[in-house]
Amino acid sequence: MSNITLKIKDIYGSEIRTRRTMEEFAHTLILENSYLLDFTGVEQISRSAVDELCNIISDHGSIHTVNMTPFVQKMFDTVLISRFSPRVRTKSTSEVIRCSTMQELSQCFSELRVLTR
Amino acid sequence: MFLRSGEEKINRLDYSCLFFCPKCTNKNIHAMIFQNIFCLSVLFLYFCFYKIDTMIGNVIDIFEDYFLYVNQKSISSELATSNAIIEIYNNINYNTPLKSATAFGLKAMEDINKVIDKVKSDMTIQSNKFADILQPFSYLVSEITDNMQQHSNALIGYIFANFNTDKEQLEIVLADGGLSIYGSYVKANKFLTEIQNSDICAVEIAKEGYSTKDRPEAENRGYGLSTNIKMITEGLKGDFAIMSGNALFVSSINKLIELPPQFDWKGTLVLATIPTNIPSKFSFYNYI
Numbered sequence: 593m594s595n596i597t598l599k600i601k602d603i604y605g606s607e608i609r610t611r612r613t614m615e616e617f618a619h620t621l622i623l624e625n626s627y628l629l630d631f632t633g634v635e636q637i638s639r640s641a642v643d644e645l646c647n648i649i650s651d652h653g654s655i656h657t658v659n660m661t662p663f664v665q666k667m668f669d670t671v672l673i674s675r676f677s678p679r680v681r682t683k684s685t686s687e688v689i690r691c692s693t694m695q696e697l698s699q700c701f702s703e704l705r706v707l708t709r
Numbered sequence: 710m711f712l713r714s715g716e717e718k719i720n721r722l723d724y725s726c727l728f729f730c731p732k733c734t735n736k737n738i739h740a741m742i743f744q745n746i747f748c749l750s751v752l753f754l755y756f757c758f759y760k761i762d763t764m765i766g767n768v769i770d771i772f773e774d775y776f777l778y779v780n781q782k783s784i785s786s787e788l789a790t791s792n793a794i795i796e797i798y799n800n801i802n803y804n805t806p807l808k809s810a811t812a813f814g815l816k817a818m819e820d821i822n823k824v825i826d827k828v829k830s831d832m833t834i835q836s837n838k839f840a841d842i843l844q845p846f847s848y849l850v851s852e853i854t855d856n857m858q859q860h861s862n863a864l865i866g867y868i869f870a871n872f873n874t875d876k877e878q879l880e881i882v883l884a885d886g887g888l889s890i891y892g893s894y895v896k897a898n899k900f901l902t903e904i905q906n907s908d909i910c911a912v913e914i915a916k917e918g919y920s921t922k923d924r925p926e927a928e929n930r931g932y933g934l935s936t937n938i939k940m941i942t943e944g945l946k947g948d949f950a951i952m953s954g955n956a957l958f959v960s961s962i963n964k965l966i967e968l969p970p971q972f973d974w975k976g977t978l979v980l981a982t983i984p985t986n987i988p989s990k991f992s993f994y995n996y997i
Contacts, residue, residue: 604818605822607822607847609821609822609825609850609851609854609855610818610821610851610855610858611855611858611859612818612855612858613818616818636847636851638848638851638852638855638933639848639852639932639933639936639997640852640859640932641851641855643930643932666994667997670994670997674932679918685913686913686916686958686963686964686965687963687964687965688909688964688965688966688967689964689965689966689967690967691966691967691968691969692969692970693969694969694971696969697966697968697969700966704959704964
């Protein structure tokens, strides 16, 4: 078993955009090792990437993080809270307009254009 | 619409065109475009941003032009998109390339990162006001690209972006030619009752955040689309539209339009307009 420190910016850059990046990271991990993820210099991270990182941390059991920028930390905190909270949806059902011909579609757009002005 | 009279032409200056496709070895732009029909479809929608008598930023006008043109030509549904694009392209001065229009492979993160960085650079050059919306831009592009990778089953994505200096807003299209939202739910065998064999229903639940890939113990996914719609429409007073299959959703008016049978987008397209005049009370963190 080894204790390994990984500088995330050196591996994935200052902006971590997608869940796929973290999925690829997960494949590099060895279960027996302990990891410290250093986020120094990581300026941006997407919500999806953070969620995947949370999955990795949860599944691996021996991963810790340090040196998160305020933005990254805030994203992390937001995702963690939402994972453990019931999902609240707006349940706003959009009005459905069915157009079976081009004429109906044009008429629909004419009426909708008024709404957008 | 710029093509109705046949006399109106688009004249564009100083565009930079960057097309590359992992499958294409022919770097000739014309050949690449004609080889890639889906790309042309998205290209056409991009040009719709620049129609004369423009209502740039009004997504209704943008989509209506596309549908009207396809319908005018009475082209069968299978060929509608490709023929429309080829004819439009022939009317365009193709010495004037696009601004930051790019196809990218969805498998390699290096590919995606390079493309997004290029778009950021191009938009920054177009206007220093782009920096004001860099955060929402990054969030939008990251999450929608993530959706393409996770759900579309497509090999290639497309991103078209332009900074409209007149209206001081970013206009961006992200698209794939994959499963469509409905197809993604069917493939995952999730929410089949809710989607009811309908693109409309599939888009409805997708924008509410129903994901095919939640963990068993938590609804941890499905935030990318829903939060972006809310952030851009409510928070930033922009607009957001999704076209997938024969469903078109426009967020600013909260309408779902079931399109006539001849219009069936084989994949998913997202169109967003983001003004740089950010409301004083806007906080990015309220929307993620």
